[in-house]
Amino acid sequence: MSADVSLWVWLVTLGVILGLLAFDFFFHVRQAHEPTLKEATWWSIFYVGLALLFGVVLLVFGGADMGVEYFSGYLLEKALSVDNLFVFLVIISSFAVPRADQQKVLLFGIVFALIARSGFIFAGKALIDNFSWTFYLFGLILIVTAGKLLAPEKEGEDEANNFIIRAAKRFLRTTDHYDGDKLFTIENGRRVLTPMLLVMVAIGGTDILFALDSIPAIYAVTTNVYIVFTATAFSLMGLRQLYFLIDGLLDRLVYLKYGLSVILGFIGVKLILEALHKNQLPFINGGEPVDVFTFDAYTSLPVIVILLTSTVILSLVSPKGKLLSAVRSVDRLANAYLNHNYEVAPEDREANFQKMVAAQNRLMQFDNAKVDQMMEETGATWAVEKATRAHAEATG
Structure with missing residues (x-):
């Protein structure tokens, strides 16, 4: 198997990926349910194992270079995909998507991400092949x-209220009530869009932004466009199961963004060094290559x-990370309680409030002074106080 992968290999690969997506839909997502921890664990292991097995096949039949490049790309894309789950979590919380229906939203996000990234993959390859300045840009x-x-985080309260969603609400017939996992429903005798379709639009928009990075x-x-495509595809496969497996741990990965920042910075420098090494731009070194050190796979x-x-x-081991994780959980639950536009029933909102109270109680294991300081810094204090007042008014 050379760098120029034959057509039959592409067709087999595409067939396997499409088959896995179809299997995921018909056997797991079509019937709305909340995956158990056991189900999420085993299927996460299956998809990770499948990705690793594919890498071994590339290593055996394509050589060491292809194998190393695939595993490097897969790890990078997997890390970026996990980081994307943070945004998915915020969007799903903002729209108060029922737990049993979240699988459909996530699978749509994965399919749309694969389509969007495939387009960017081939566009990127065309740029690289035709313009010498592409690596500088990348x-x-x-x-x-x-x-x-590394910039201060902005809370995701407007994830459910971005421009596309506001436009959809203004110009299309929408409702704030779910009807199972249906995208359309009948309300007052008219066919209207449900929040399920709106949340898919929100996730689809973020997928395009993720692809740009x-x-x-x-x-x-x-x-090698084949390695780029397969590493990207296999990093997205199983992301739905991974979400249900680690959604309780997502807030614990407080330093992941710093690691990703260093990795992306390193790769950005690597690309610019590669561009200098193969330079053809006339205003840099007279259009001649620059003798600089470059990094290989x-x-x-x-x-x-x-x-x-x-x-x-x-x-996972940092005390500060554990505290920040706990505070973020309280803050997100408080804001989810306050953002009740998409709630299915009052009992769902009450259950959400009780989750916030339970998350508050878990803060008792930390130093009170540090908890108070971090609650103030993140704005969680304000959110909890407002949620508590709203709950008192709602329950009389």
Whole structure:
């Protein structure tokens, strides 16, 4: 198997990926239900194992270079996909999507992400093949993205109220009430859009933004479009199951963004060095290549592995990380209670309030002074107080 992968290999690969997506829909998502921890665990292991097995096949039949490039790309894209789950979590919470119906939203997000990223993959390949300045552009995009990851976070209260959603509500017939996992329903004798369709629009929009970051990143690892596509596809497969497996741990990964920031910064620098090494721009060194050091895939893989492993371990063992995770959970639950536009029934809202109270009680294991300080810094104090007053008014 050479860098120029034959058509039959592409067709078999596409068939396997489409078959897995169809299997996921008909046997897991079509019938709305909340996956058990056992179900989410086993299917997460299956998809990760499948991705690793595919990498071994590439290593055996394509050679060491293809294998190393695939594993580097897969790890990078998987880390970015997990980071994307944070935004999915905020959007799903903002729309108060019923737990049993969240699978359909997530699968749509995965399929749309795969379609969007495939388009960017082939567009990126066309740019690389035809314009010598492409790596300069990709490198700058990644360095800017790395900087943005270090910027103070903005809370996701407007994720459910972005421009597209506001336009849909203004010009289309919408309702604030769910009807199972249906995209349309009948209200007052008229066919209207349900929040299920709106949340899919919100997630689809974020998928496009994610693709703008992830595709330049993986092209820094390899320019083999087959490896770029398969690493991206396998990193997205199983993301739905992973969400239900680690949604309770997502808030614990407080340092993941810092690890990703360093990785994207490193890859951005790597791309610019590659561009300088193959420079053809007339205003840089007279259009001649610049003799600079460059990183190969054998360097990128250990850098990605070390940074991801260290930031995940640091997140899980850090006392500050545990406290911040607990405070974020309280803050998100309080805001979810306050944002009750999409609630199905009053009992759902009451259950959400009780989850907030339980999350508050878990804060008692930490130092009170540190809890108060972090609650103030994150705005959780205000959200909890407002939610408590609203609950008191609602219950008389």
